[in-house]
Amino acid sequence: MDAETVTCRPGCAACCIAASITSPIPGMPNGKPADVACVQLNLDLTCRLFGQPERPRVCGSLKPSLEMCGTDRTHALAHLAELERLTRP
Numbered sequence: 678m679d680a681e682t683v684t685c686r687p688g689c690a691a692c693c694i695a696a697s698i699t700s701p702i703p704g705m706p707n708g709k710p711a712d713v714a715c716v717q718l719n720l721d722l723t724c725r726l727f728g729q730p731e732r733p734r735v736c737g738s739l740k741p742s743l744e745m746c747g748t749d750r751t752h753a754l755a756h757l758a759e760l761e762r763l764t765r766p
Contacts, residue, residue: 683741689750690714690722692739695757700733702726711761 697711703726704716717725726732746753 683743683746685741686746686750686753688722689746689753690718691746691750691753691757692736693718693722693724695754695761696735696739697761698733698735700735702733703731711758 693715694713695711696709698705698709698715700708702709702715702717709715715724719725724732724736726736745756747756
């Protein structure tokens, strides 16, 4: 499986939880710290801002990959947490 065939896993939302976002988000004007669910995350783990101009650029630029997403949500959360740790100022 290559990066082109990887799609977001339903019910995952690891990117919306594990990753920090430094730009403003509606409802989170100072961005979002790592390991905190975005306020725009629906109960079904979909994004209320998906496809909207208010969605932070970083969210749209993050593309699913086998390396990042792995075979399950646990892998995705752990991988993104490690990226956060490695890129922390």
